[in-house]
Structures are given as C-alpha cells and as structure tokens.
Amino acid sequence: MIKNKITIAGSGGQGALSMGQMIAYAGLKEGLEATWLPSYGAEMRGGTANCSVIISEVEIPYPIVTEPDYCIVMNLPSLLKFESIVRPGGILIINSSMIPEKATREDLSVFYVPADEIAEEEKNPRGANMVLLGVYITIAGSIKEESIAAIIDKTFTGSKARFAESNKQLVTRGIEYGKNI
Amino acid sequence: MTKVLMKGNEVIAEAALRAGCRAFFGYPITPQNEIPEYFAREMPLRNGTFIQAESEIAAMNMVMGASASGARAMTSTSGPGYCLKLEALAAMTLTRLPAVVVVVMRNGPAFGTMNAAQEDYRMNGNGGYKVVTFAPSTIQEAADMTFEAFDIADQYRNPVVILADGMIGQMMGSVDFDKLPAKREHLPEKTWALHGRGQRNGKSEFLFIAEGKNHYQEKYDAETILYPEIKANETSVEIVDVEDADIVMCAYGTAARMCVAAVEAIGSEVKLGLIRPRTLWPFPYETFGQIGDPCKAIICPEINIIGQMIDDVRIASAGRWPVHHVGDSATGPLTPDGIIEKVKEVWKEMKV
Amino acid sequence: MSVLYGKPESLNDVPFTFCPGCTHGLTLKLVASVIDEMDMGDDTISVGCVGCGGYMPWFMNVDTIFSLHGRAPANATGVKRMNPDKLVFTYQGDGDLASIGTAEIIHAAHRGEKFTTIFVNNTTYGMTGGQMAPTTLIGQKTTTSPYGRDAGLCGQPLHICELLSTIDGAKYIERVAVDSPVSVRKAKKAIRKAFECQMAGAGFSLIEILSTCPTNWGMSPLESLERIRTEMIPAYPLGVFKDWEEGDK
Numbered sequence: 001m002i003k004n005k006i007t008i009a010g011s012g013g014q015g016a017l018s019m020g021q022m023i024a025y026a027g028l029k030e031g032l033e034a035t036w037l038p039s040y041g042a043e044m045r046g047g048t049a050n051c052s053v054i055i056s057e058v059e060i061p062y063p064i065v066t067e068p069d070y071c072i073v074m075n076l077p078s079l080l081k082f083e084s085i086v087r088p089g090g091i092l093i094i095n096s097s098m099i100p101e102k103a104t105r106e107d108l109s110v111f112y113v114p115a116d117e118i119a120e121e122e123k124n125p126r127g128a129n130m131v132l133l134g135v136y137i138t139i140a141g142s143i144k145e146e147s148i149a150a151i152i153d154k155t156f157t158g159s160k161a162r163f164a165e166s167n168k169q170l171v172t173r174g175i176e177y178g179k180n181i
Numbered sequence: 182m183t184k185v186l187m188k189g190n191e192v193i194a195e196a197a198l199r200a201g202c203r204a205f206f207g208y209p210i211t212p213q214n215e216i217p218e219y220f221a222r223e224m225p226l227r228n229g230t231f232i233q234a235e236s237e238i239a240a241m242n243m244v245m246g247a248s249a250s251g252a253r254a255m256t257s258t259s260g261p262g263y264c265l266k267l268e269a270l271a272a273m274t275l276t277r278l279p280a281v282v283v284v285v286m287r288n289g290p291a292f293g294t295m296n297a298a299q300e301d302y303r304m305n306g307n308g309g310y311k312v313v314t315f316a317p318s319t320i321q322e323a324a325d326m327t328f329e330a331f332d333i334a335d336q337y338r339n340p341v342v343i344l345a346d347g348m349i350g351q352m353m354g355s356v357d358f359d360k361l362p363a364k365r366e367h368l369p370e371k372t373w374a375l376h377g378r379g380q381r382n383g384k385s386e387f388l389f390i391a392e393g394k395n396h397y398q399e400k401y402d403a404e405t406i407l408y409p410e411i412k413a414n415e416t417s418v419e420i421v422d423v424e425d426a427d428i429v430m431c432a433y434g435t436a437a438r439m440c441v442a443a444v445e446a447i448g449s450e451v452k453l454g455l456i457r458p459r460t461l462w463p464f465p466y467e468t469f470g471q472i473g474d475p476c477k478a479i480i481c482p483e484i485n486i487i488g489q490m491i492d493d494v495r496i497a498s499a500g501r502w503p504v505h506h507v508g509d510s511a512t513g514p515l516t517p518d519g520i521i522e523k524v525k526e527v528w529k530e531m532k533v
Numbered sequence: 534m535s536v537l538y539g540k541p542e543s544l545n546d547v548p549f550t551f552c553p554g555c556t557h558g559l560t561l562k563l564v565a566s567v568i569d570e571m572d573m574g575d576d577t578i579s580v581g582c583v584g585c586g587g588y589m590p591w592f593m594n595v596d597t598i599f600s601l602h603g604r605a606p607a608n609a610t611g612v613k614r615m616n617p618d619k620l621v622f623t624y625q626g627d628g629d630l631a632s633i634g635t636a637e638i639i640h641a642a643h644r645g646e647k648f649t650t651i652f653v654n655n656t657t658y659g660m661t662g663g664q665m666a667p668t669t670l671i672g673q674k675t676t677t678s679p680y681g682r683d684a685g686l687c688g689q690p691l692h693i694c695e696l697l698s699t700i701d702g703a704k705y706i707e708r709v710a711v712d713s714p715v716s717v718r719k720a721k722k723a724i725r726k727a728f729e730c731q732m733a734g735a736g737f738s739l740i741e742i743l744s745t746c747p748t749n750w751g752m753s754p755l756e757s758l759e760r761i762r763t764e765m766i767p768a769y770p771l772g773v774f775k776d777w778e779e780g781d782k
Contacts, residue, residue: 021186021353028186028355036186036353061441062517063352204615230614235640239607242600242637246580246611249598254611272601375596375612377619379575387590389581389599 002056003032003142005065009050009082010074010095015129019072020051022133022155026147027055035063048078055142070140072132074098074115083108093135095128111135111181118173124166134174135181145175184355189323189345190215190257192356193283194223196327197255199358202281203229204254206243208236208262211295212347213285216257237262241269241282248278249388251374253331257283259347260301261291270340271306275399276388279334281327283343285350288485288514296514297347299434302461302489309400311408313415314342314461316433320354322459325362332365337411344461346484348435411463418465419457424473426454427531428524429502431494432482433458440482442517443524451528461490469497477531479504480523484515541565543574545594554747554754556711557585557653561592561624563711563721564651567728568595568620577620580609580648582634584626585659585746603634606641606650613648620728621648627668628658631691638697638739645702645736649727652693652739655746656765663749667691670768675749694741694774704736704777708769710743712761716771726776735777743769 006023010016017038027034037052052065071086072093073079079099086092088107097116113135115128124130130152137145149168156164187195194216197205205224207217217233224231230247234240240256247254258266263284273280288298313333315326323345330341378385390399419437421444423429428451430440437457444453452475458465479502481491488506495504507523508515540546543565549558568577577595581587583602590597600608605623613621630638630652638650657675658664665678668690672681682690698706705727709720720742727738743765745757752760 024353025186028184033355034186034353037348038351060354061445062435062438063348063354064516066516066518204611206611232610232614232644234607235636235643238604239610239637239640242604242607243611243614245600246598246608246613247615248611249608250578250612250615252615268601269604276599375578375598376616377576377578377596378594383575385594385596387597387599389590 001058002054002060004053004055004070004140005068006053006070006072007050007065007068007082007085008053008072009048009078010129011077012049014049014074015126016049016072016074017051019129019133020053022148022151023053023055023136023143025151026143029147029150030143032056033058033060035060037063048075048081050078050082070136072136074128074132076101079103091139093132093139095132097128111139111178113174113177115174118177119170122166122170122173124163124170127167127170130167130170131174131177134171134176135178137171138175138178145171184357186353186355187320188215188351188353189320190285190350191219192320192324193257193327193343193345193350194219195358196324196361197281197331198223198227198229199361200253200328200331202253202255202331203227204244204247204252205229206232206234206240206247206254206256208234208240208258210237210259210262212287212297212350213257213259213283215350216283216285237265238268241266244280245269245273245276245278248273248280249276249375251371251376253335255281255283257285259285259287260289260293260304263301263304267304267306270312271308271310273340274310274312274403275308275390275396277338277391278340278388279338280340281330281334281343282340283327283345286344286346295347297351297435297484298509298514299346299436299484299489301344310403311411311462312340312342313411313463314344316344316459316461317349318434318437318457320349320352320356321360323349324356324358325360326459328361332368333415335368335371336365337407338369339407339411344434346434415460416463416465417459418468419455419459420468420471421455421457422452423454423456423471423476425452426473426476427452428478428480428527429454429456429472429476430480430482430520431456431458431490433461433490436482436484436515439515439517439520443520446517446521447524451524453524464493464497466493466497472502476502478502478527480507480520480527481505482507482515482520482523485509541569543568543577543594545592547592549592550588551585552748554745554757555585556742556744557588559711559717560651560653560720560742560744561589563717563724564622564624565593567721567725571620571725571728573620573728576618577622578612578616580605580612580621580623582623582625582629584629586624586626586629586653587660589624603629603632604637605629606634606637606646609648610641610644610646613646617647620732622728623648623650625650625652626659627652627654627656628666631667631693638693639700642697642700642703642737642739645704647731647734647736649731650739651724652741653744654693654741654769655744656690657746657749659746659749663746670764690768692769694739697739698774702736703739703775705730705738706775707773708741708743708771710761710766710771712743712758730777741769743771
C-alpha cells in the first residue's frame with residue numbers, strides 16, 4: 001500500500017524541496033518506492049515552493065499529491081494555500097516561528113513547531129526544515145532517523161561537510177519535539 | 182547496482198551516456214534544463230563533447246554534424262525549441278543520419294506556461310517523414326527508452342524522438358541502471374561517417390541523399406521498405422484488461438499514470454481497460470483488435486485541451502466505438518479526477 | 534611529357550555547371566588547389582550551404598555534408614568537434630551567411646571554432662533569382678529592390694569581415710576579390726593562410742571573396758569583373774582584418 005502522501009511548502013530558500021527529497025531518498029533506502037515532484041517555473045522564483053512526495057510499498061501510480069496525508073507548511077502563504085487540500089483526518093505540521101496564525105480546520109491533527117527558534121538555538125538558522133523533518137519522522141513513523149542521518153552525511157560533503165553534524169542534531173531535536181507534542 | 186532515486190531529466194542524460202552518447206548540443210528551456218546541465222558536468226569527465234549552442238536551431242545542426250561524423254549525438258528541448266529543431270530533424274531523415282532528440286513537453290502554444298503537458302504529439306517537420314517516437318511513463322522507462330533509442334537510431338539510420346512530458350522530466354523516481362535493455366548486436370557499421378576520404382581509400386563521401394538515389398527514390402524506399410520494417414520490429418504497447426472492459430482508455434506518458442490512478446479509484450464500479458502506447462510512431466493500431474465485445478466507448482486522456490493522439494485513436498477505432506477526449510480544463514491541467522469524472526459521464530450515457 | 538597544369542585532385546572530374554562568368558568555379562578550384570598543396574585531401578571535410586554555393590559538394594572530391602540554409606557553421610561545429618585533427622571548412626554565399634545564418638556564423642566565431650569559412654559575396658541571392666541580400670549595395674537593383682536598395686528602408690550593406698573581426702575567437706579574417714589574375718593569386722594565399730590558422734588550432738577563420746553574378750546583375754562576364762573593381766571594392770575594402778600571427782590589424 002501507499003504509506004504516505006506528503007505535501008511540503010515554504011518560500012524559496014526555506015528548504016521545503018530538499019526536505020522532500022530527503023524523505024524520498026530515505027524511503028528508497030528502506031526498500032520502499034518513492035517519488036518526488038517539485039512545483040517549478042515561475043513559482044520557483046519567489047512565491048511558494050512546494051513538492052509532492054510519495055513513499056509506498058507498491059508501485060506509485062501518479063506522483064502528484066492532491067490530497068496529502070501529511071502537509072508541512074513553512075510560511076503563511078503555504079498554510080493558506082494548502083490547509084484546504086489535506087485529507088480529512090490528515091496531519092498538518094506548521095512552522096509556528098514563521099506562521100503566527102492557527103489552522104482553521106477541525107478535522108485535522110495540527111502540530112505547531114517553532115522550527116526556526118530551535119534552529120537558532122543550535123546556531124544553524126537555515127536548518128528549520130531539518131527540525132520539521134524530525135517532527136515528521138516521529139509523527140509518521142514511516143522512515144528511520146538513521147536513514148536520514150546517512151543521507152545527510154551523503155548530501156553535505158566537501159565545503160558543506162561542516163553542516164552535516166548540525167543538521168543531524170536538528171533532526172534529532174525535531175524528533176524529540178515531536179515526541180512531546 | 183541497486184535502485185537510485187533520480188530526476189527524470191538526469192536519468193535520461195545518464196542513460197544516454199551509458200548508451201555511448203558522447204556528443205550533446207543543447208539550449209536552455211524549462212522543463213528540460215537538468216539534461217544539458219547533467220551533460221555539462223559529465224561530458225568533460227567522460228571524454229565527451231558538450232556545447233551550449235546559440236539556439237535550438239544551431240544545436241540540432243550541430244547534432245547533424247556530429248552524427249555525420251559517426252558520433253552518437255543527442256539534443257533535448259521542449260515544445261518551443263522542438264519547432265526550431267524540426268528543420269534539421271527533417272534533413273536528417275533525408276540524409277539518413279541517426280540521433281536522439283528528447284522533447285520534455287510543456288503547455289503551449291508558443292510561450293504557453295511551464296506546466297507539464299502533452300502538446301507536441303503532432304509536431305512534424307516539412308516534407309513528410311517518420312521517426313520512432315518513444316513515450317516514457319515512468320522514470321525507469323525513460324532510462325530504458327533513451328538507452329535503446331541510440332541502438333534503434335543506428336540500426337535504421339533514422340533519428341529517434343523521446344516524447345516525455347514535463348512531469349517525467351521533473352519528478353524524481355527510482356531507477357535501476359542494471360536493468361537497462363540489452364545492447365543490440367550487429368548494428369550496421371558507419372562506413373559513411375565523415376573522417377576524410379583517406380578513411381575510404383581515397384573515395385570521398387557526400388552526405389545528402391544516398392548515392393544513386395534522387396529525392397523521390399529515397400522517400401519511396403523509406404515508405405515502402407524502411408518504415409514497414411520499423412513498424413514490424415519496433416511497435417511497443419502496454420495492454421491492460423481490454424478483453425472484458427466496459428470502457429477502454431488510451432493514453433501515454435503521465436496521462437497513462439493518471440489512468441492507473443483512475444482505475445484504482447473507480448475500477449470497481451466500471452470495468453476499465455488501458456492501452457498505453459510506448460511508441461507513438463509506430464502507433465499500435467492493431468492492438469485495438471484485442472478490445473472485447475463489452476466495450477462501449479474509448480476515452481483518450483491527454484494533458485492538453487485540443488486532443489492530439491485522439492486522431493490516431495479514432496483511426497485505430499475505425500468507427501467501432503465512440504472516442505471521447507478528456508484533457509485540461511479551463512482552469513488547469515488534466516488530473517486523475519478529471520479522468521474519473523469523464524469515465525462516470527460516459528458510463529452514465531452508456532447505461533441510458 | 535610532363536603535366537604543367539591540371540585539375541586539382543580534390544575536384545571531381547566533372548564540368549562546372551555555374552553560369553558563364555560566375556566566379557564560383559574559379560573559387561572552388563582555388564580551395565581544391567590549396568587542399569592539394571597542403572596534402573590534406575584525404576583529411577578534409579567540407580560543409581555545403583544552400584544557394585549557388587550549395588553546388589560545391591557536387592564538384593569537390595572530399596568528404597562532404599550538405600547542410601541547411603545558413604546552418605553550415607553549426608553543422609561544421611559538430612563535424613570539427615568530432616574530427617579535431619581534420620581540415621573542416623564551410624562554403625557559404627552572402628544570402629546564406631549574412632542573412633539567415635548570422636547567428637550561426639557569429640557564434641561559431643564567438644566559440645573560436647577551429648574551422649574555416651569561405652564566404653562568397655556577390656551582393657545578391659543568385660539561385661533564387663537575384664533578390665536583395667544584406668550585402669546588396671546602395672542603389673543596386675534586384676528583384677526585391679526594384680528601385681534600387683534604399684538605405685533608409687533596408688539599411689547599409691552589412692560588412693561581415695569588419696563585424697566578425699570584433700570577436701575574439703575569430704583569428705584570421707581577410708577580404709579578397711577574384712577580379713584579376715593578381716587578386717586571384719592573393720585570394721589563394723588568403724585561403725591557405727586561413728587553413729593554416731585552423732590547423733594551428735588558433736581559432737575561427739574566414740575569407741570573404743568578392744565575386745560575380747553576371748546573370749542576376751544583367752552584365753557580361755567582363756562587365757561583372759569590372760563591377761567588382763568599381764563598385765564592390767570601394768564599398769567592401771580588401772585586406773586582412775585579423776591575423777592571429779600578427780595581432781589585430
């Protein structure tokens with residue numbers, strides 16, 4: 001069966017697309033089928049950037065997520081655009097550092113995560129996406145922290161290697177945060 | 182090697198490299214940019230040539246020159262660039278030069294939008310010619326078809342087109358390069374390749390129309406010998422449950438994936454079959470003979486507003502079933518929901 | 534008995550089919566002679582064009598590809614990149630090169646492609662029946678400038694050598710004429726210089742050859758040669774515009 005249909009959205013540079021890629025990489029690493037599809041074009045330059053991610057035990061028929069089980073939003077325009085499409089009973093993870101508003105739907109499980117503040121605490125101000133990734137790992141239980149850690153090690157090499165440890169730490173912080181909400 | 186997760190565009194480029202492509206000429210256009218970018222990174226490391234040309238016209242003419250010199254050459258583009266490449270593509274069918282042209286389709290006409298689409302099915306250069314046209318539906322298939330395209334181009338001395346939609350280019354999916362098709366054996370030697378007449382004991386080669394032929398003879402031979410041979414050998418199609426379907430859908434590329442999603446959603450209410458051409462030329466006309474008696478209608482979903490492949494579907498149907506188009510709406514591109522709605526509508530009409 | 538004068542080996546043994554007084558045949562013989570003298574006949578690939586210059590492949594005895602209108606420089610780019618040690622040249626007229634093929638010629642020079650272009654300028658479209666080209670002189674009557682070329686409507690004639698010599702990748706650029714025995718000998722030297730520039734790997738080279746089109750000019754062969762001297766050379770000064778061995782002129 002299809003395990004998770006995920007929509008991740010934020011403004012350009014917040015790392016919504018790369019977070020989605022990491023989930024897909026982790027899914028494949030754990031023997032699942034995975035697809036990742038970005039919104040692209042004009043939307044990539046400014047506006048909201050979003051991606052569809054599917055991890056599945058079976059072949060994935062169609063890669064665009066129209067009714068996500070999990071929706072992670074990193075800025076206000078993304079909340080306004082995507083809250084309405086989440087599957088009834090689905091999960092909405094909100095970056096409360098950037099979004100003061102609350103969700104309006106009552107048929108969703110909503111989690112507020114001060115991701116940028118946690119990232120600041122770890123002195124990695126661009127790492128809010130890793131915190132949210134950690135929260136997703138805890139709530140969904142579909143992929144393992146070790147898989148993400150391995151992917152971080154593989155992604156951050158060369159001049160970026162110094163970010164690997166800090167990013168892994170942020171994922172762990174997110175996982176811990178997820179356990180307590 | 183195991184499965185890796187890659188963007189469709191990069192998969193196409195890697196498969197081409199594995200097929201021995203060492204000459205790539207491109208020009209930036211969304212949504213195919215990752216293809217030239219991949220070659221720009223890889224060609225210097227893998228002893229190949231990458232040129233970002235001044236235009237799609239120039240890029241395709243460079244492909245022609247490299248192919249004439251015996252190289253496995255390729256270019257990639259989207260609809261607005263494909264029109265420009267048709268000039269040299271048509272010339273290469275006449276001069277009988279192999280090459281692979283990848284078209285990652287977007288919404289048109291002209292500027293259109295950058296949304297994935299299926300808008301270039303009908304696009305053809307001047308003068309009448311046919312080229313094997315692949316339509317990948319998955320990332321693995323994009324790899325397999327690109328890999329095989331080079332062999333097919335060389336086997337028949339005729340270009341091959343990969344008609345992918347923007348979603349195949351942009352999505353990441355799993356691919357296993359160990360599962361590429363086997364390399365074809367006994368491909369004809371390129372004795373015509375231009376390296377100077379010294380390569381042929383002083384006999385010079387003039388690449389224009391095969392020696393001893395005029396235009397009419399060349400085209401006549403193509404239509405009566407070459408194209409029938411390609412049709413017999415290369416037609417490829419996936420057929421799902423057409424024998425007892427109430428409605429058969431015919432779609433390619435991402436639209437076919439949407440059909441699979443539609444079958445999952447309402448397959449229990451209506452028996453749905455699927456014909457998915459893997460080659461758009463040669464089009465699998467004969468396949469429609471396998472459609473069973475219960476079938477009352479054909480639906481042809483395409484990611485466009487004015488149907489294109491539907492004309493071939495109508496020819497294949499030969500009046501045996503009504504053929505319905507479903508495509509983009511006034512607000513956006515085709516979705517699985519759009520197909521489901523169309524199936525319900527046609528099903529309701531059938532039951533009345 | 535010794536042969537004092539013969540057909541170059543790099544020409545096919547067929548009669549030229551150009552109009553009486555047309556200098557294409559003479560120019561092709563010069564190109565073929567230089568190839569022979571450089572002993573490059575076995576290692577040359579020529580790229581044809583569309584127009585009267587497009588007849589070149591039928592007369593040249595070297596490996597050749599016929600290319601689309603204006604696209605010869607792009608085609609030659611593909612050929613030369615796959616054959617870096619061969620002599621590659623395009624043979625293009627002024628309609629082909631200076632009009633529909635401007636993007637291709639400028640960017641071949643811009644990339645410093647190591648091939649040579651033989652650019653035959655006769656100030657008109659010959660094959661299609663004498664239409665105006667970007668190189669047509671002011672006041673010159675053609676079928677599409679029946680009242681004479683008007684600079685106010687069509688601009689001044691385009692100077693390809695001057696234009697290309699501003700591009701760094703162009704390493705040998707010279708304009709010659711074929712109106713007299715003296716200038717024919719100079720033209721031959723220029724072609725040789727350009728081929729040597731290419732084989733030295735210096736960059737792009739182009740020789741513009743001021744040529745005749747008696748048929749479309751409505752002149753006798755002799756009058757046509759005279760027109761090169763009296764009308765064309767004043768508008769298109771002869772000389773070397775770029776020489777990789779001596780720095781810019």
